[in-house]
Amino acid sequence: MTQIFAYIPHQGGVAADIAFEFPEAAKKLDGAATLTAVVTGSGADLDKVANGLTSLYAEVIKIDNEALAYPNAEVVRKALLNVLDANAIVLAAHDTFGMDLCPGLSIKMDSTYVADVVDFEGVDGSLLKTVRQELGGAVSTHVTCDITAGAVVTIRPGAFAPVEAGQSGAVADKSADAGDLTGKRRFLEIVEAEVGDVDITKSDVLVSVGRGIEEEDNIEIAQELAEAMHAVVSCSRPIVDAKWLEKSRQVGTSGLTVKPKVYMAMGISGSFQHMGGVKGNPFIVAVNKNPKAPIFQVADVGIVEDILEFMPELTEKVKSL
Amino acid sequence: MEILVCVKRVPDTAENEFELNSAGNDLDRDDLVFSVNEWDNYAVEEAIQIVDNVGGSVTVVTVGDDESEEVLRREMAMGANNGVLLSDDAFEGSDGKGIASILKAEVEKGSYDLILTGAQADEGAGQVAGMLAAMLDLPYASLVNKVEVGEGKVTVGREIEGGNQEMNEIDLPCVLSIQTGINEPRYVGIRGIRKVAKVEIPVRSASDLGVDAAVIGDANAKVKRVDYFVPDLGEGAEMLEGSTDEIIETLIEKLKSKGGL
Ligand SMILES: Cc1cc2nc3c(=O)[nH]c(=O)nc-3n(C[C@H](O)[C@H](O)[C@H](O)COP(=O)(O)OP(=O)(O)OC[C@H]3O[C@@H](n4cnc5c(N)ncnc54)[C@H](O)[C@@H]3O)c2cc1C
Ligand SMILES: Nc1ncnc2c1ncn2[C@@H]1O[C@H](COP(=O)(O)O)[C@@H](O)[C@H]1O
Numbered sequence: 001m002t003q004i005f006a007y008i009p010h011q012g013g014v015a016a017d018i019a020f021e022f023p024e025a026a027k028k029l030d031g032a033a034t035l036t037a038v039v040t041g042s043g044a045d046l047d048k049v050a051n052g053l054t055s056l057y058a059e060v061i062k063i064d065n066e067a068l069a070y071p072n073a074e075v076v077r078k079a080l081l082n083v084l085d086a087n088a089i090v091l092a093a094h095d096t097f098g099m100d101l102c103p104g105l106s107i108k109m110d111s112t113y114v115a116d117v118v119d120f121e122g123v124d125g126s127l128l129k130t131v132r133q134e135l136g137g138a139v140s141t142h143v144t145c146d147i148t149a150g151a152v153v154t155i156r157p158g159a160f161a162p163v164e165a166g167q168s169g170a171v172a173d174k175s176a177d178a179g180d181l182t183g184k185r186r187f188l189e190i191v192e193a194e195v196g197d198v199d200i201t202k203s204d205v206l207v208s209v210g211r212g213i214e215e216e217d218n219i220e221i222a223q224e225l226a227e228a229m230h231a232v233v234s235c236s237r238p239i240v241d242a243k244w245l246e247k248s249r250q251v252g253t254s255g256l257t258v259k260p261k262v263y264m265a266m267g268i269s270g271s272f273q274h275m276g277g278v279k280g281n282p283f284i285v286a287v288n289k290n291p292k293a294p295i296f297q298v299a300d301v302g303i304v305e306d307i308l309e310f311m312p313e314l315t316e317k318v319k320s321l
Numbered sequence: 322m323e324i325l326v327c328v329k330r331v332p333d334t335a336e337n338e339f340e341l342n343s344a345g346n347d348l349d350r351d352d353l354v355f356s357v358n359e360w361d362n363y364a365v366e367e368a369i370q371i372v373d374n375v376g377g378s379v380t381v382v383t384v385g386d387d388e389s390e391e392v393l394r395r396e397m398a399m400g401a402n403n404g405v406l407l408s409d410d411a412f413e414g415s416d417g418k419g420i421a422s423i424l425k426a427e428v429e430k431g432s433y434d435l436i437l438t439g440a441q442a443d444e445g446a447g448q449v450a451g452m453l454a455a456m457l458d459l460p461y462a463s464l465v466n467k468v469e470v471g472e473g474k475v476t477v478g479r480e481i482e483g484g485n486q487e488m489n490e491i492d493l494p495c496v497l498s499i500q501t502g503i504n505e506p507r508y509v510g511i512r513g514i515r516k517v518a519k520v521e522i523p524v525r526s527a528s529d530l531g532v533d534a535a536v537i538g539d540a541n542a543k544v545k546r547v548d549y550f551v552p553d554l555g556e557g558a559e560m561l562e563g564s565t566d567e568i569i570e571t572l573i574e575k576l577k578s579k580g581g582l
Contacts, residue, residue, distance in 0.1 A: 073461075073463075095482060096464055096481040096482055097481075099440075099451075099463050099464065100463045100464070100479070103447070103451025103452045103455070104452065106418075107451075107452050108455055112544050113448055113544065115445070115446040116445055116446070129547075135445075136445070138334060138339045139339050139549050139550075139551070140551065140552045141546050141547075141548065141549050142548050142550070143546050144544070145545075146543035146544070183460065184459075184460035185461070185462060185491040186489060187488075188489055189488050190481075190485055190488070191478065191485065191486040191488060193484035193485050205580075211335065229576075229581065237502070238501070241502035242505075243505070247484055250484065255483070255484050261579060262581035269334065283581065284558075285581075286558060290338055291338075296560070298557075299557075301558055301572065301575060302557070302558030302559065303560070303561050303568055303572070309565075314572070314573075317570075317573060318573065321582070
């Protein structure tokens with residue numbers, strides 16, 4: 001019988017949203033498998049999370065240790081290796097912690113690894129069939145993974161439908177099994193992101209520019225459109241990496257989460273890390289010169305044009321209204 | 322500080338419109354434009370800056386075919402001191418674990434204080450660095466956006482959700498995967514490329530490396546891409562067509578009704 005363990009990320013005593021998504025993912029992976037939540041941490045916060053999870057999972061394993069108070073992947077890995085069954089399938093989030101933990105965990109468990117899965121198509125013999133994306137979401141792929149000796153799989157946050165509470169599970173305390181938790185990497189502190197001059201999360205309309213803007217000087221074209229629309233300029237990550245706009249303008253998983261009414265994606269390809277920051281179901285307008293850009297799969301309205309020509313014309317028309 | 326940077330030649334997402342081949346099971350690979358993985362340029366730049374500060378040398382390595390030599394030369398034109406190409410028919414079709422095993426064999430031939438990779442490459446996996454570190458029993462940090470070299474250790478910042486930064490202290494030697502934005506990779510011109518055009522780049526095969534044959538190549542890959550496909554995602558966007566004037570007119574009406582104007 002296949003055993004699936006879902007590693008639950010949490011903060012401040014609250015499980016991450018993906019805790020609601022693992023049960024659906026596990027069901028699609030193998031409907032006959034047992035599913036156990038695993039949660040590591042320390043003290044009252046951990047208890048709160050673990051108890052809360054019993055409404056979603058029949059079994060919740062908690063590992064309590066001061067060394068786990070902050071989720072340092074090296075330390076968490078040690079604890080998991082001592083607690084999990086060797087041939088288990090481990091599910092984790094494809095987030096910055098999952099990316100830190102999982103590749104190495106799969107090596108130490110001597111199992112296989114598949115990252116950033118967006119769907120499962122079940123198990124056939126010893127092969128698990130998964131769906132992934134490559135090239136920034138431009139293409140999808142089927143990837144099979146041999147689960148004979150178990151597997152570690154990260155799933156994309158938001159890819160699986162959340163389930164409703166409906167279990168009345170129990171917490172099993174495996175803290176005593178955690179073993180030696182000293183490591184060669186020590187967590188120091190969190191440095192919070194800087195706050196910028198403009199709060200893009202407060203604007204109902206965002207004119208968001210991506211790498212399609214091509215040059216720093218062209219940012220002005222977007223600013224003029226934003227001004228005409230009484231909107232604010234936001235951007236994708238490469239624009240911040242190039243230092244053309246401040247980090248506080250970046251939309252996405254490693255930037256800000258915005259909930260505007262209208263989101264104008266100008267020369268943005270539509271990677272999941274970018275779209276992960278666009279919430280609240282806004283009306284999305286995408287302008288991109290590549291008709292195959294993945295953004296057209298998630299936008300409401302798509303326009304195949306060069307933004308450097310399109311934006312000034314739109315600005316003129318809006319001004320003349 | 323002796324630094325090894327792993328780099329990969331990948332299809333350039335900015336320069337290509339990806340299409341499936343006529344059989345519909347692979348990318349149409351004719352005319353694809355390739356370049357070095359975006360993240361790897363940041364890793365090489367970081368390595369060069371570290372060596373500029375504390376001394377040492379930067380070696381760039383890739384597992385690939387003959388054509389992958391061009392990305393090594395590009396990174397050497399940036400300022401990497403040495404390049405090594407790991408190439409063998411037996412490597413073809415390796416999964417992430419296979420690639421990490423090949424790189425491990427090369428790491429063990431040298432004596433590196435620091436091994437850098439990009440945070441992820443074309444497949445969006447972000448797996449090779451963490452696997453390599455675990456195989457070598459070295460400490461690891463992913464998504465690094467700050468490196469400060471200390472005595473026998475480095476202080477690193479990891480970029481986590483919301484743009485916050487998680488600071489860690491990590492013992493050397495270690496493996497770090499580098500996130501974009503950590504620095505501004507220097508520009509490489511034609512002249513720079515020309516300067517390194519004649520530099521000898523050693524090529525190492527499976528037997529040169531003594532890599533474990535049981536984990537490399539297609540036959541031993543336990544994780545396999547079986548096909549490419551275009552997902553059926555429902556309707557997608559309503560595409561506005563016509564002249565630019567017509568498109569703008571329609572768009573303005575829609576924006577008005579949705580609260581955008
Ligand atoms: C851990 C992690 C976290 C990340 N966090 C974020 C994040 O928070 N936010 C974020 O945005 N990204 C994030 N990324 C990066 C993300 O994966 C993508 O690389 C990034 O979103 C791509 O930005 P882009 O769409 O602007 O650029 P590209 O993907 O290069 O797309 C540019 C688009 O512009 C189009 N184009 C080019 N020229 C023109 C023109 N003249 N007119 C019209 N269209 C044009 C092209 O066809 C293309 O579709 C993260 C990555 C990682 C690994
Ligand atoms: N074939 C390869 N040769 C050398 N380094 C690689 C190779 N594949 C991946 N890497 C390294 O691992 C990083 C992450 O790639 P991946 O794990 O494939 O997402 C890349 O940025 C490279 O630094």
